[in-house]
Structure formats: C-alpha cells, structure tokens
Amino acid sequence: MANGDSKLLGAQLGVLTSNGTASIAKAEFSDIVPIRSIIVRPDDDWSALAGQQVRVGGWVKTARKGSKGSRFLQLNDGSCLGNLQVFVEADKVDLGQLARTGVCVVVGGVLKLPPGDKEQKVELKVEKMVHVGPVDPADYPLPKTSLPLEFVRNFVHLRPRTCTISAVIRIRSALAHATHIFFLERGFLNVQTPIMNCSDCEGAGEMFQVTTLFSEGEKLEKDLLKNPPPSEADVEAAKFIVKEKGDVVALLKSSKASKMDIGDAVAELKRAKENLWKLEERSKIQPGIPHKEGKIDYTRDFFGRPTFLTVSGQLQLEAYACSLSKAYSFGPTFRAEKSHTTRHLAEFWMVEPEMAFAELEDDMNCAEAYVKFMCEWLLEKCHEDMEFFAERYDKSCIDRLRMVASTPFERITYTEAVDLLIEVVKNGKEFENHVEWGIDLSSEHERYLTEVKFQKPVIVYNYPKDIKAFYMRLNDDSETVAAMDVLVPKVGELIGAPEQVHLILQSILILERGLPVDLYQWYLDLRRFGTVKHSGFGLGFERMVMFATGLDNIKDCIPNPRIEGRAD
Numbered sequence: 001m002a003n004g005d006s007k008l009l010g011a012q013l014g015v016l017t018s019n020g021t022a023s024i025a026k027a028e029f030s031d032i033v034p035i036r037s038i039i040v041r042p043d044d045d046w047s048a049l050a051g052q053q054v055r056v057g058g059w060v061k062t063a064r065k066g067s068k069g070s071r072f073l074q075l076n077d078g079s080c081l082g083n084l085q086v087f088v089e090a091d092k093v094d095l096g097q098l099a100r101t102g103v104c105v106v107v108g109g110v111l112k113l114p115p116g117d118k119e120q121k122v123e124l125k126v127e128k129m130v131h132v133g134p135v136d137p138a139d140y141p142l143p144k145t146s147l148p149l150e151f152v153r154n155f156v157h158l159r160p161r162t163c164t165i166s167a168v169i170r171i172r173s174a175l176a177h178a179t180h181i182f183f184l185e186r187g188f189l190n191v192q193t194p195i196m197n198c199s200d201c202e203g204a205g206e207m208f209q210v211t212t213l214f215s216e217g218e219k220l221e222k223d224l225l226k227n228p229p230p231s232e233a234d235v236e237a238a239k240f241i242v243k244e245k246g247d248v249v250a251l252l253k254s255s256k257a258s259k260m261d262i263g264d265a266v267a268e269l270k271r272a273k274e275n276l277w278k279l280e281e282r283s284k285i286q287p288g289i290p291h292k293e294g295k296i297d298y299t300r301d302f303f304g305r306p307t308f309l310t311v312s313g314q315l316q317l318e319a320y321a322c323s324l325s326k327a328y329s330f331g332p333t334f335r336a337e338k339s340h341t342t343r344h345l346a347e348f349w350m351v352e353p354e355m356a357f358a359e360l361e362d363d364m365n366c367a368e369a370y371v372k373f374m375c376e377w378l379l380e381k382c383h384e385d386m387e388f389f390a391e392r393y394d395k396s397c398i399d400r401l402r403m404v405a406s407t408p409f410e411r412i413t414y415t416e417a418v419d420l421l422i423e424v425v426k427n428g429k430e431f432e433n434h435v436e437w438g439i440d441l442s443s444e445h446e447r448y449l450t451e452v453k454f455q456k457p458v459i460v461y462n463y464p465k466d467i468k469a470f471y472m473r474l475n476d477d478s479e480t481v482a483a484m485d486v487l488v489p490k491v492g493e494l495i496g497a498p499e500q501v502h503l504i505l506q507s508i509l510i511l512e513r514g515l516p517v518d519l520y521q522w523y524l525d526l527r528r529f530g531t532v533k534h535s536g537f538g539l540g541f542e543r544m545v546m547f548a549t550g551l552d553n554i555k556d557c558i559p560n561p562r563i564e565g566r567a568d
C-alpha cells in the first residue's frame with residue numbers, strides 16, 4: 001500500500017461515522033486477534049506461529065529505529081502484560097507519526113521468529129496498515145512508560161494504558177471471575193441488591209443522600225413570567241391542607257385502619273406536600289434572576305423520604321438468604337467517611353455472601369475458604385501479572401499469596417487480641433493508637449497481628465457490642481457480639497462479618513441505637529416469620545486487590561477512585 005493510501009484509510013477510520021466508514025471498520029476490524037493469543041505460550045512452542053497471517057490492534061508503548069529507516073514498535077492491547085513487537089518498513093507509513101507512545105494502530109502482517117533474538121520470540125512484519133490513531137506528543141500526558149502512580153492518578157481516563165493499571169484491571173477481573181465461580185459452585189445464588197435505600201445498614205450515619213436535580217425549575221421560572229407568583233395566603237392555605245392531611249394519616253394509623261385507607265391518606269398527603277412545595281418554590285422565584293445564583297434549590301427529594309446510597313447490601317441479602325438459603329451479592333457500596341487514608345474509598349465494591357442455617361464458625365470457614373480460593377486462582381491464572389507486581393512493587397506478594405492459600409488462618413477472640421497487644425506495649429513496643437478493651441483495633445494493630453505476631457491471616461472474633469453494628473447476635477457474656485474480622489498482612493481488615501441476632505434483641509438494639517424503627521419494620525419481619533440462625537460477611541474488593549498486588553494505595557486498585565473532594 002502506498003504511503004498516502006494508508007494515511008487516508010487511517011484518517012477515515014479514525015473518525016468513524018454511523019454510515020459509510022462504519023462498514024469499512026467492520027470488515028477491517030473483524031479478524032483482529034488479541035495479542036495475548038500470540039505471545040502468551042505456556043508450552044513455549046513458538047514454531048507453529050511462523051508464517052501465520054494475523055491482524056492486531058493496540059497502542060504503541062515504545063518504538064526504536066531499525067535499519068533503512070524502519071521501526072520496531074512495542075504494541076500492547078491490554079489482553080496481557082507483554083507487548084508484541086511489530087516491524088514496519090520505511091515505506092509503509094509516516095513512521096515519525098507512528099512511532100510515538102500512545103498512538104493506536106491496527107496492522108496486518110505475517111508472524112516471524114527473529115533468529116537469535118532472546119527477548120523477542122516472535123514479531124509481526126507489517127504488510128498492511130489498517131488504522132492509525134495519532135498522538136501529538138506535545139499534548140499527550142503519559143509520554144513515558146515508567147511514571148509514578150501519584151502522577152498518573154491525575155489522568156484516570158488514560159492510566160489504563162500504563163502497565164500497572166492494566167495489570168490491576170486484569171487482576172480485578174480475575175478476582176471477580178473467581179468470586180462468581182466460588183459462590184456459584186457452592187450453591188449460592190447471585191442476588192442484585194439495591195443501590196438506593198432508606199435504612200442505614202451499618203447504623204453509622206456515613207451515607208450519601210440521594211436527591212434529584214429539579215429539572216422543572218426553569219419551566220417554573222418561565223411560567224412565572226406569565227402568571228403572578230402565589231400570594232402568602234395561597235402558601236399558608238396549602239400549609240394548612242398539608243397539616244390537615246397529616247393529622248388524618250396519624251389518626252388512621254393510631255386507629256388501626258385498613259392498610260388501604262392509610263395508603264390512600266398517605267397518597268393525598270403526598271399530593272398536598274407536592275403542591276405546597278411547588279407554591280413555595282414559585283414564591284421564591286424572581287423573574288430574570290438565573291437559577292445558578294442560588295435563588296432556587298434545584299434539588300428534590302424524589303422518593304418522598306430521605307434516601308441514601310447503600311453502605312451494604314446485607315439487610316436485603318438476609319431476606320434472600322432466609323428464603324433461598326444461600327445468596328451473595330457483588331456490587332458498589334458507598335461510605336461518606338472522611339478518612340483520607342491509603343485504605344479508604346468513598347465508593348468501593350463489596351462481595352457479600354449470606355447463609356441461612358449458619359453460625360459464626362460456618363461463616364469463618366466460608367470466608368477462609370473464599371480468600372484461599374482467590375489466592376490459588378491468581379497463582380494459577382495470573383502468573384505474568386503477579387510476577388510484574390513482585391518485580392515492580394512488592395517482592396513478597398507472590399509468596400504471600402502462596403502462604404495464605406496454604407496456611408490455616410489463626411483464630412483469636414478480640415479479648416485475646418487486646419490482651420496480646422497490651423502485653424506487647426508493656427514490653428516496649430510503641431503504637432500510635434491506644435490499645436484498650438472496648439476500642440476498635442486500628443490498622444497498625446491489625447498489621448502487627450498479621451505481619452509480626454502470627455505472620456499469616458488472623459480471624460478476630462467476639463467484638464465488644466458497642467463498637468459493632470445493631471444486627472449482631474449478643475454472646476452469653478452480654479458484652480460481646482458474634483462478629484468477626486478477617487485480617488491479612490499488608491492491608492489489615494479484609495472482611496467484616498456478623499452472625500445475626502434474634503427478634504426481640506434486634507428490636508431493642510435498633511431502638512438503643514436511636515434508629516427509626518419504622519424503617520426497619522420489614523427487617524424485623526425476617527425475625528418474626530420463619531426465622532433461623534444466619535450469618536454472612538462483606539469483603540472489600542479493593543482491599544483484596546491491594547493485598548494481592550502489594551500496591552500501597554487503594555486508589556490504584558479501582559478503575560475510577562472516588563474520595564472526598566474528587567469524583568471527576
């Protein structure tokens with residue numbers, strides 16, 4: 001292909017439209033093979049590749065000059081850590097433009113085994129340039145291959161092009177795969193729990209409230225230009241109606257009226273409130289003052305009562321476990337914690353199994369088996385990426401996986417853990433955080449237990465009731481609850497878990513914590529109707545990625561980290 005032709009085709013494909021060029025793209029892109037299928041050869045049999053015609057697409061990592069103006073490109077498509085060497089002769093394309101980090105190319109050609117080259121077992125000799133997505137090096141923010149993680153964090157949209165983040169994503173993907181295999185093969189059903197809830201599962205008040213943008217605002221503003229604003233008397237009258245309807249609802253509820261009658265009255269009250277709200281909003285509007293100046297609150301409570309992003313799917317999962325025996329969810333959870341640490345995110349993914357007919361010990365066994373299973377999975381399926389993390393970030397990460405996969409976890413009570421830590425302090429060890437019965441262990445204590453004292457994962461169980469959530473079963477000592485945390489070297493707490501409490505105590509605990517009982521009525525039904533012991537846990541998925549890869553900052557263990565002050 002002549003130089004000009006390839007550039008023309010490249011340019012066409014670079015701006016795909018929904019008509020003509022899309023059909024070219026389909027034909028040209030349809031037989032692209034993943035680079036992984038070429039260069040990852042566990043049997044080390046390279047000879048079969050020689051002479052094969054293939055087409056690949058990817059992004060240039062580095063380039064070097066060959067003889068007679070030719071170029072060797074290292075091409076990566078994210079399917080594996082390694083790059084495919086691509087050899088382009090000088091007359092194929094504008095090489096200056098091509099040989100830049102970040103350029104996207106689709107090329108077809110023949111595979112060769114370069115004689116005597118120990119590094120490159122196979123290379124692709126380009127015969128056809130199908131696509132070139134150029135990069136202006138003056139603007140491209142990631143021109144070098146080895147950049148500090150703090151720096152690439154500023155380019156969250158481009159950082160998957162780096163070796164580290166693409167390897168993290170492959171590890172995440174493998175862990176997600178392992179998770180589904182583990183639970184499905186053990187008879188759990190995958191249940192999708194809601195993202196929006198009224199109740200606070202952890203009772204800690206660290207929730208994000210959901211409001212909607214008030215899209216009718218501008219419409220109302222225009223309306224007002226035609227109609228006069230409501231008078232004060234109109235607003236007062238609407239307020240009176242809301243009060244009246246509210247009284248009716250209260251009366252019906254206290255007189256044990258039928259659910260239907262109460263429902264109708266509540267609906268009327270809602271309508272009256274809606275009307276009042278509209279009048280109040282309209283009375284605030286001053287024509288000509290743009291809403292951006294903050295004259296009108298453009299957010300609204302869509303659900304009629306405060307609603308929040310989920311902090312855990314546990315309560316809903318309990319309902320499913322108490323019907324289907326074993327259920328698990330795997331989804332995003334949100335905590336409005338102001339913890340600016342390397343281990344916290346405002347949005348993180350949690351794997352939450354829940355089992356009926358199970359006590360805390362069954363829970364521990366399940367959690368231990370699950371963590372071991374994930375470690376074995378990574379050792380077996382992600383060897384190349386794990387080697388990369390060991391070489392680049394944490395030389396013991398592979399050994400750690402092996403150790404966790406093969407060593408029984410230590411199991412100690414919270415009281416034993418605290419006694420042990422107090423003893424260590426007496427013997428001269430200094431911790432930044434105070435150790436005392438009744439205070440939660442801090443991450444330095446957790447790491448001391450797993451990294452120094454036991455040098456393996458530790459399950460700490462039977463925590464003081466006051467530092468745990470309302471749903472946990474109280475032990476016979478009346479001081480501790482049947483809860484456990486799985487602590488692992490490098491990250492500390494990986495899993496938090498309760499065995500759930502029975503009805504009467506549950507109601508008392510909800511009241512004691514000052515939580516609105518009416519919001520938990522449905523949850524109490526699970527204890528009233530056909531209840532049984534059940535237990536589950538929550539594994540912080542990014543913590544597992546951190547543990548596996550040895551990365552120091554959890555923000556590098558999730559595609560798009562969300563922390564206080566940053567969601568862009």
Ligand SMILES: NC(=O)C[C@H](N)C(=O)O
Nearest residue numbers: 312314352496536537538
């Ligand atoms: N499902 C669970 O047991 C997890 C627990 N709700 C937590 O957030 O720690």
